Amino acid sequence: MPPMASDAPSQKPAEPILYSFPSSDDLSTALGDFVIKAQNEAIDRRNKFTVATSGGSLPKILAKHLVDRKDDAVRWDKWWVQVFFADERIVPLNHEDSNYKLCNDEFFSKTPLQKSQIHTISEKDLDDPEEVADEYEKQLAEAFAGKESVRHPVFDLILLGMGPDGHTCSLFPGHELLREKSRWVAPIEDSPKPPPKRITLTVPVLNKAHRVAFVLTGEGKQEMLSKTLDQPQLGLPASLIRPSPPGDVYFLCDDAATKTTQYQKTEFKL
Numbered sequence: 001m002p003p004m005a006s007d008a009p010s011q012k013p014a015e016p017i018l019y020s021f022p023s024s025d026d027l028s029t030a031l032g033d034f035v036i037k038a039q040n041e042a043i044d045r046r047n048k049f050t051v052a053t054s055g056g057s058l059p060k061i062l063a064k065h066l067v068d069r070k071d072d073a074v075r076w077d078k079w080w081v082q083v084f085f086a087d088e089r090i091v092p093l094n095h096e097d098s099n100y101k102l103c104n105d106e107f108f109s110k111t112p113l114q115k116s117q118i119h120t121i122s123e124k125d126l127d128d129p130e131e132v133a134d135e136y137e138k139q140l141a142e143a144f145a146g147k148e149s150v151r152h153p154v155f156d157l158i159l160l161g162m163g164p165d166g167h168t169c170s171l172f173p174g175h176e177l178l179r180e181k182s183r184w185v186a187p188i189e190d191s192p193k194p195p196p197k198r199i200t201l202t203v204p205v206l207n208k209a210h211r212v213a214f215v216l217t218g219e220g221k222q223e224m225l226s227k228t229l230d231q232p233q234l235g236l237p238a239s240l241i242r243p244s245p246p247g248d249v250y251f252l253c254d255d256a257a258t259k260t261t262q263y264q265k266t267e268f269k270l
């Protein structure tokens with residue numbers, strides 16, 4: 001992973017970086033090292049680490065190399081108040097469909113992270129997706145700027161998945177939310193994948209992050225990964241994620257997922 005440049009030489013977003021690993025275990029190990037490196041650079045810069053994570057298959061892969069470590073490489077105390085969800089389903093936090101519940105069962109509960117470090121949706125107005133999205137956006141504004149106004153949140157790392165239908169976060173192919181320009185967090189009430197009501201970070205927020213990493217495993221992801229990287233003109237959601245310089249976007253995949261893409265693979269080195 002190249003170090004973050006302090007001066008952007010041009011305003012053109014960098015091309016995606018694709019890493020492919022023989023197995024999902026190798027991918028987990030590399031992802032753990034990748035997260036630790038991003039964490040260390042963020043702590044050096046600002047003494048804290050701000051992360052947004054997704055649900056789906058990601059939390060399990062993420063947990064493998066980060067929990068139960070024998071060393072103290074993961075600085076859990078610096079992840080304070082800054083773990084957000086890249087997308088969340090509008091259901092109670094103890095519901096089987098909740099991304100919080102999934103991440104908590106697979107990952108958070110196995111770490112020293114405190115509940116106060118993790119930003120969940122409010123359970124107050126679950127029948128009102130607009131309200132849930134607005135409240136979550138307020139949490140973002142407060143976490144990133146205290147009482148001052150902030151133009152947009154800048155995450156140190158956003159971890160994303162991609163469904164076999166090509167959706168990422170809760171941004172679905174062809175959906176009008178792909179064109180959202182002003183909101184940081186948007187509600188969606190017609191998600192083609194159940195449950196239908198969700199909130200999601202929007203493309204502008206994703207594209208302000210220092211690093212965005214897609215984590216994909218298995219044959220089921222082959223077709224959409226190829227379309228995303230080889231045919232960006234199709235405008236699939238993941239093709240729209242091109243962080244502004246000096247940000248970067250990475251695809252950490254297993255060989256099963258990268259089998260058909262023609263996109264150039266990069267050797268994984270930290």
Ligand SMILES: O=C1O[C@H](COP(=O)(O)O)[C@@H](O)[C@H](O)[C@H]1O
Nearest residue numbers: 054055056057058161162163169
């Ligand atoms: O619905 C969702 O799906 C995507 C992809 O999930 P995966 O199981 O194919 O990895 C996930 O990234 C997102 O957070 C989730 O809400």
